[in-house]
Amino acid sequence: MSLTGHVVLITGAAGTLGRATAEAVRAAGGAVVATDLNPGEGVDLAHDVTAEADWARVIAEIDTSHGRLDGLVNNAGIVHLGSIEDTSLADWRRVMAVNADGVFLGCKAAWPLLQRSAAPAIVNLSSVSGLVGGANLAAYNASKGAVRLLTKSVALHGARLAPPIRCNSVHPAFxxxxxxxxxxxxxxxxxxxxxxxxxxxxxxxxARPEEIAASVVHLLSPAASFITGSEMVIDGGLVAG
Ligand SMILES: NC(=O)c1ccc[n+]([C@@H]2O[C@H](COP(=O)([O-])OP(=O)(O)OC[C@H]3O[C@@H](n4cnc5c(N)ncnc54)[C@H](O)[C@@H]3O)[C@@H](O)[C@H]2O)c1
Incomplete structure (x- = not known):
């Protein structure tokens, strides 16, 4: 599970899973570029994942400062509670913008720099809510389902490259x-x-945050070299029944 020499971009890095993932990547020997909406402790760059211009700036800064990118963790995400009846179009668009557009823009913007890596990998944070529905999670379910299948499309496209760009989704429960x-x-x-x-x-x-972070590190690392397009369910058995 070594990430020695790898540079990994983590979005939403001021949050629970972003922080834990940054710690785990560093513990595995990797260098982290941590981004979030606002600069602050543990955040290297301000970055709104819904803004294409922010992605261009962040990727250009990584190219200048590190000259490479080996891993991308599309971690930033928001949750909204609401059934189909009480979710407004504005709520829907806000959730889809961060959770789905943000992952789409990230994979697209990072692609050229990832292509220069010897072992590139993307990990997208979906959820058990990208696998099973909840009556009061209309927008969140849709956004996390989008992440699940976008991941597979990206993985199939990346598989055509040499070396391949691997792409997997992670599906935590609470x-x-x-x-x-x-x-x-x-x-x-x-x-x-x-x-x-x-x-x-x-x-x-x-779940404890480090239990999710450990799987993210595994999927980023060369130890997962034959894993792409897969969905890593980390849910204490929730969707097994
Ligand atoms: N916590 C859970 O129980 C759980 C379960 C399943 C999936 N997830 C997913 O894991 C990911 C991380 O969740 P978390 O628990 O760390 O949440 P969190 O709320 O602790 O952190 C999310 C981070 O994303 C950032 N963010 C929000 N909008 C952003 C934007 N437009 N641009 C950039 N950053 C933005 C926030 O500032 C925050 O720091 C999310 O995608 C979430 O949907 C979480």
Whole structure:
């Protein structure tokens, strides 16, 4: 699982999984370029993943500072609770812009620089919500389903190259952190909501961020050289039943 010598761009890196992934990439010997909406602790570059011009600037800065890019983790994402009846078109567009457009723009913008790497790999953060539906997740389900199949198209295109650009999606269930805190806070009884989330998972608990980050590092690394177009489900058994 070594990433020695690899340069990895991680979006949404101020958040729970972005931070954990940055730590895991560094622990595996890689160099991290961490981006998020606002500059701050642990964030190297300000970067709105919905803005094509931001992608062009970030990729150009990486080319100048590192001269290479070996890994891209399209991690930035937002969740919106709402059924088809109570999700507005503006809510839908906001979620699709970050979760789906952001991943599309990232794969596209990073492609030329990834093509210069000896072992390039993309990991896209989908979710169990990209595999199974939830009545109150209309926009989130659609956006994460889009990430799942975009990943396969990118993987098939990348497979034609030598060396190939590998591309895989990761599908976590609830992870301890800000996103789950927000989901629980939106419920009538936040403590009960948290208990229900854990109870829905056969392993009986939420994921720890480092458990997702470890799989992301594996998929980025040459140890996963024959894995492309796949969906790594990291859900404590949630969608197995
Ligand atoms: N936390 C979970 O339970 C969980 C489960 C399954 C999938 N995921 C997915 O994992 C990814 C990371 O989630 P997390 O738990 O770390 O969430 P988080 O809310 O802790 O972090 C998300 C980060 O994305 C950033 N972001 C939001 N909009 C952005 C934009 N337009 N441009 C750039 N950055 C932007 C935020 O500033 C934040 O730092 C997301 O794609 C999420 O959908 C999370």
């Amino acid at each position: 992870v301890e952190g800000a996103m789950v805190d927000d989901l629980a806070a939106a419920a009538r009884d936040p403590a009960r909501a948290r208990e229900k989330m854990a109870a829905a998972i056969p392993l009986g608990r939420l």
